Amino acid sequence: MFPIWIVALAAAFLRPRTGEGAAIAISEAETAELATTIFLISVRLKNLENGLRTVLPKSASSGLGGA
Numbered sequence: 001m002f003p004i005w006i007v008a009l010a011a012a013f014l015r016p017r018t019g020e021g022a023a024i025a026i027s028e029a030e031t032a033e034l035a036t037t038i039f040l041i042s043v044r045l046k047n048l049e050n051g052l053r054t055v056l057p058k059s060a061s062s063g064l065g066g067a
Helices: 004-013 028-055 058-064
Strands: none
16 A cells, blocks of 8 residues: 655655745845744844843843743
């Protein structure tokens, strides 16, 4: 009997040329825009974390799961 997992493995690495799966691809410009957005969000998050450290007392901030 033919192992069906081989078909599943091959399907995982094949990319459709038409249909819904083909629409997943994004352009280089969109990739750069997403990377910039992610970077800016990470900067904002870091600033929020630093702000919380200065506002909250040390005993309260340790209960937030921080280091």
